Amino acid sequence: MIGVTVLGATGSIGVSTLDVIARHPDRFRVVALTANTQVDRMYEQCLSFKPEFAVMADDNAAQQLADRLKQAGSETGVLSGVENLEKVASLPQTDYVMAAIVGAAGLLPALAAARTGKRILLANKEALVMSGQLFMDEVSKNKAELLPIDSEHNAIFQCMPENFANGLDGVGVNRILLTASGGPFRTMPLSDLKHVTPEQACNHPNWDMGRKISVDSATMMNKGLEVIEACWLFNTTADHIEVVLHPQSVIHSMVAYADGSVLAQLGNPDMRTPIAHAMSWPERMESGVESLNIFDIARLDFEKPDFDRFPCLRLAFEAVNAGGTASAILNAANEVAVQAFLDGNLSFLGISEVIETVLGEVTGHEASSLEIILADDASARESAQRCIAVPGRSAI
Ligand code: NAD
Ligand code: MG
Numbered sequence: 001m002i003g004v005t006v007l008g009a010t011g012s013i014g015v016s017t018l019d020v021i022a023r024h025p026d027r028f029r030v031v032a033l034t035a036n037t038q039v040d041r042m043y044e045q046c047l048s049f050k051p052e053f054a055v056m057a058d059d060n061a062a063q064q065l066a067d068r069l070k071q072a073g074s075e076t077g078v079l080s081g082v083e084n085l086e087k088v089a090s091l092p093q094t095d096y097v098m099a100a101i102v103g104a105a106g107l108l109p110a111l112a113a114a115r116t117g118k119r120i121l122l123a124n125k126e127a128l129v130m131s132g133q134l135f136m137d138e139v140s141k142n143k144a145e146l147l148p149i150d151s152e153h154n155a156i157f158q159c160m161p162e163n164f165a166n167g168l169d170g171v172g173v174n175r176i177l178l179t180a181s182g183g184p185f186r187t188m189p190l191s192d193l194k195h196v197t198p199e200q201a202c203n204h205p206n207w208d209m210g211r212k213i214s215v216d217s218a219t220m221m222n223k224g225l226e227v228i229e230a231c232w233l234f235n236t237t238a239d240h241i242e243v244v245l246h247p248q249s250v251i252h253s254m255v256a257y258a259d260g261s262v263l264a265q266l267g268n269p270d271m272r273t274p275i276a277h278a279m280s281w282p283e284r285m286e287s288g289v290e291s292l293n294i295f296d297i298a299r300l301d302f303e304k305p306d307f308d309r310f311p312c313l314r315l316a317f318e319a320v321n322a323g324g325t326a327s328a329i330l331n332a333a334n335e336v337a338v339q340a341f342l343d344g345n346l347s348f349l350g351i352s353e354v355i356e357t358v359l360g361e362v363t364g365h366e367a368s369s370l371e372i373i374l375a376d377d378a379s380a381r382e383s384a385q386r387c388i389a390v391p392g393r394s395a396i
Pocket of ligand 1: 011
């Protein structure tokens with residue numbers, strides 16, 4: 001039996017992961033589940049999957065969960081706090097770690113999984129965006145396995161030849177074509193963008209996701225973060241990655257080869273496909289996702305992205321080309337700005353304005369240690385908060 005720890009179990013990816021696990025009770029057992037504050041969902045998940053440990057990042061939530069599980073006669077041990085997120089990512093009985101915490105909060109537990117040589121099923125792209133070199137070094141030093149869950153990166157992984165890790169030139173790969181739906185505002189008149197609400201931004205046309213990544217999809221920062229993620233995962237540079245708007249989200253990304261071949265991975269937009277792929281790799285297993293009906297699709301469209309409409313995409317390319325901690329600064333500013341937008345304290349267009357200001361204000365460094373990365377992350381968060389507090393900035 002393969003022991004699995006699911007970090008971020010109560011979120012969109014966590015729930016899909018448990019759905020896949022439930023289809024294969026003879027193959028996987030849940031060792032630990034973690035969440036931030038959502039006690040109700042975690043309680044149900046603990047009763048269904050009977051993990052050894054449940055970790056709530058929040059102390060009050062952990063106490064509530066412990067009381068309710070005790071009353072129900074559950075044997076799951078309840079823990080709290082960040083150190084215990086790292087602990088359950090490192091347990092000897094854990095073979096696979098689903099890294100599905102959203103944002104920078106997922107970095108330390110994902111790193112703990114890398115340091116203890118686990119198979120890491122990486123959904124938490126922010127971890128790689130923040131600390132790409134360091135993370136990849138820990139993976140190789142400790143013989144961990146890193147399998148991408150992000151649908152595009154999982155598609156690219158499926159289209160890559162073996163041995164891509166030493167560089168794409170050596171294996172005849174010319175370019176990665178990273179597809180993007182363009183989110184809910186791809187065709188909205190530019191003048192209307194300043195009035196869009198969190199509800200509109202979270203109403204993604206093809207995918208049902210957590211609120212932070214939904215806003216990132218609407219600004220296309222999600223694609224920017226994915227460009228950075230792809231550079232690290234596939235040992236390449238941003239000039240080998242082309243973003244392709246593909247509104248149907250049927251092709252999940254493509255790889256272009258030196259001989260003119262372009263390989264694509266297609267499927268219905270359901271995260272259980274990449275999750276099942278990464279959990280069963282190099283084999284295949286059933287995921288619960290219906291097979292794609294190619295006749296229902298009728299057509300596939302492709303467009304170049306518009307950097308004026310999506311300034312966050314431009315900022316992400318600038319950050320990855322700048323190198324060092326610039327990507328961590330971009331990520332931190334984005335997290336603060338998106339939260340402010342979701343809380344009604346920043347307009348939609350203010351998100352990119354805040355990030356651009358922070359990138360100008362906070363000096364990056366070589367990303368040579370976790371301390372340096374976390375210090376620049378903290379400076380970027382402070383700078384973003386100051387920027388949001390400027391009178392008039394919040395006007396929606
Ligand atoms: P979500 O908001 O639905 O879930 C986030 C999970 O993280 C929850 O379980 C929450 O309790 C936990 N969490 C949040 N803050 C935390 C903290 N401070 N400490 C500990 N735990 C915390 O998010 P999601 O949509 O499932 O996305 C998770 C990650 O996967 C993100 O990095 C996202 O970019 C990536 N991803 C998601 C999708 C998708 O379809 N949802 C697709 C590709 C990549
Ligand atoms: Mg994606």
